[in-house]
Amino acid sequence: MQKTAKKEKVKTNPRLSAFICVLSLAILAACQGQPVAAVMNVEVVHTAVPPTSAPTNTVLPPVHMQLVSPTPATEMATAMPSFTLPDPTQPPPASPPPLPTHPITPSPAHPITPTLPPPTFTPPALPQTAPDEHYWLRRPVAEGGIVWTNKHYPYGSTRGGELRPHHGVEFDVPYNTEILATASGTIVVAGNDAATAYGAHTSFYGNLVVIQHDFLYNGQPVFTLYGHLNRPLVEVGQQVNAGDVIGLSGATGVADGPHMHFEVRLGQNSYENTYNPLLWLWPFPDRGTVVGRVTFPNGALAYEAPVRVERIDSPSRYAATTTYANETLNADDLWNENFAIDDVEAGYYRVTVTAGDNKFTQEIWVYPRRTTFVEIVIEP
Numbered sequence: 001m002q003k004t005a006k007k008e009k010v011k012t013n014p015r016l017s018a019f020i021c022v023l024s025l026a027i028l029a030a031c032q033g034q035p036v037a038a039v040m041n042v043e044v045v046h047t048a049v050p051p052t053s054a055p056t057n058t059v060l061p062p063v064h065m066q067l068v069s070p071t072p073a074t075e076m077a078t079a080m081p082s083f084t085l086p087d088p089t090q091p092p093p094a095s096p097p098p099l100p101t102h103p104i105t106p107s108p109a110h111p112i113t114p115t116l117p118p119p120t121f122t123p124p125a126l127p128q129t130a131p132d133e134h135y136w137l138r139r140p141v142a143e144g145g146i147v148w149t150n151k152h153y154p155y156g157s158t159r160g161g162e163l164r165p166h167h168g169v170e171f172d173v174p175y176n177t178e179i180l181a182t183a184s185g186t187i188v189v190a191g192n193d194a195a196t197a198y199g200a201h202t203s204f205y206g207n208l209v210v211i212q213h214d215f216l217y218n219g220q221p222v223f224t225l226y227g228h229l230n231r232p233l234v235e236v237g238q239q240v241n242a243g244d245v246i247g248l249s250g251a252t253g254v255a256d257g258p259h260m261h262f263e264v265r266l267g268q269n270s271y272e273n274t275y276n277p278l279l280w281l282w283p284f285p286d287r288g289t290v291v292g293r294v295t296f297p298n299g300a301l302a303y304e305a306p307v308r309v310e311r312i313d314s315p316s317r318y319a320a321t322t323t324y325a326n327e328t329l330n331a332d333d334l335w336n337e338n339f340a341i342d343d344v345e346a347g348y349y350r351v352t353v354t355a356g357d358n359k360f361t362q363e364i365w366v367y368p369r370r371t372t373f374v375e376i377v378i379e380p
């Protein structure tokens, strides 16, 4: 275990036993931040109505993990924690859930190194970590393109205080890349935002398209927004299917270069109703998502706390992010999170949150195409 100047805490999260996890690696953006406080209480009522085109989901039983004493990554061969499946207190599963028996080998992970090949994307029949998981959206870029999200400016980030808190994610596609509908629905916005503000102000997303999808989530309409387009290729009122081309990417509005800003909005088509798209986009088949919540002992959320997810069963791969910058960033009903990291390779990881001179850690499994929840309480 890494030593710190003052102290280190390892908390065991009971919620880990309620969810199974997922996988692989992304490379990093760590930003400095100042923890502030705010309490968030979300009573979860799940009445998800999946899209008719969504794969049939199987509910998987919880995994009970036994954490072992953290060991250096160099001891990887003998350092794997033991775990048992299924939870004997739960009804037996209809079919055995996948165990992490896949070979854990480093594979090209991320966008940040441009020489690496992109992950391939095959829409899978998704298993679920939790019954109400809602990876209902395809990637908005065709396979072979930049199908992954930018890790330097994720949802909720200020990119180290440089920018306003991000209400979406970026796909760093070049000019005139075909942008695809992530699910079926009706076009409700196709044009520019010079007269009507769909973002923080007018002329923010430039040319944009908004789709209202054909399904509800917890009784609420679901919208996706595609910003900074060179031009939309659809009209308001038009019906689209998943994978239809709806526009060409660009750099209109407030954009420092070509990319496509992507948002998920629930309930209303408004800037205040955005949620983390990483919890909606289908994960790559060999990768998982780490989602978590970092709080102070009184339950207050920690803002812009640096989070590092470092692999400990294989040398030196890590991903990093910061917790959401403030209370305007909405947490998912299911996870109540304040950070998420996608495209994490399957493996065993140490999650570290730094608060001043202290580090607080948890160890987690990440599984292919699954979500791993981690909760860490820090003391300033």
Ligand SMILES: [Zn+2]
Residues within 6 Å of the ligand: 166, 168, 169, 170, 260, 261, 262
């Ligand atoms: Zn953006």
